[in-house]
Amino acid sequence: QSVLTQPPSVSAAPGQKVTISCSGSSSNIGATYVSWYQQLPGAAPKLLIYENNKRPSGIPDRFSGSKSGTSATLAVTGLQTGDEADYYCGTWDVSLRTDVFGGGTKLTVL
Amino acid sequence: QVQLQESGPGLGKPSETLSLTCTVSGGSINNRDYYWGWIRQPPGKGLEFIGGVYYSGDTYYNPSLKSRVTLSVDTSKNQFSLSLTSVTAADTAVYYCARRRADLNWFDPWGQGTLVTVSS
Numbered sequence: 001q002s003v004l005t006q007p008p009s010v011s012a013a014p015g016q017k018v019t020i021s022c023s024g025s026s027s028n029i030g031a032t033y034v035s036w037y038q039q040l041p042g043a044a045p046k047l048l049i050y051e052n053n054k055r056p057s058g059i060p061d062r063f064s065g066s067k068s069g070t071s072a073t074l075a076v077t078g079l080q081t082g083d084e085a086d087y088y089c090g091t092w093d094v095s096l097r098t099d100v101f102g103g104g105t106k107l108t109v110l
Numbered sequence: 111q112v113q114l115q116e117s118g119p120g121l122g123k124p125s126e127t128l129s130l131t132c133t134v135s136g137g138s139i140n141n142r143d144y145y146w147g148w149i150r151q152p153p154g155k156g157l158e159f160i161g162g163v164y165y166s167g168d169t170y171y172n173p174s175l176k177s178r179v180t181l182s183v184d185t186s187k188n189q190f191s192l193s194l195t196s197v198t199a200a201d202t203a204v205y206y207c208a209r210r211r212a213d214l215n216w217f218d219p220w221g222q223g224t225l226v227t228v229s230s
Contacts, residue, residue, distance in 0.1 A: 044223050045149075045217075045220055047218035047219075088157055091215050096173055097173075102156070
């Protein structure tokens with residue numbers, strides 16, 4: 001079981017908006033920054049969001065992140081078929097003293 | 111830009127030691143701003159953090175793997191390495207290396223990954 005909890009799957013139609021949740025505790029999400037990663041089929045993960053809500057260069061503003069308390073959310077607007085991928089949240093756990101990831105969410109664009 | 115590339119045997123036998131190396135190009139591993147990490151992904155499953163190493167040799171590990179993992183760094187070769195002992199079929203996974211910001215918890219970039227299969 002992952003320290004961070006994500007829904008196994010989400011889906012929406014092209015052009016629509018989808019959100020992916022990441023639930024943790026006061027020893028991880030509640031204590032520090034959250035990052036998000038996109039893993040396209042057959043590829044390595046890629047940093048999508050860092051420090052809760054910042055986008056690396058080259059990431060479209062259709063992707064946004066937020067954090068509230070011990071949960072974080074990734075939002076994707078204007079869905080495209082190319083957004084179909086697995087998405088992972090990650091953070092640091094101050095009690096375990098290690099990095100932790102969520103179990104991943106598969107996004108399907110219907 | 112910084113690029114990472116994993117290398118090592120793609121097949122190992124149960125009870126043996128798995129050894130992988132990550133070569134960093136386009137930047138120095140001798141950088142105070144970053145740790146260098148290993149993450150693995152069993153087939154069809156999610157990401158599991160293994161451990162991180164600093165240029166000075168300082169390390170931290172996933173508690174669930176700590177007893178079997180050793181990370182090291184070779185600044186002269188701009189490489190860092192993973193050693194995982196007493197492997198079983200459960201250690202079969204794609205192993206990724208990635209750069210991790212030292213004071214902030216994000217990983218970027220990642221290597222392309224290398225599949226390691228443990229089988230007799």
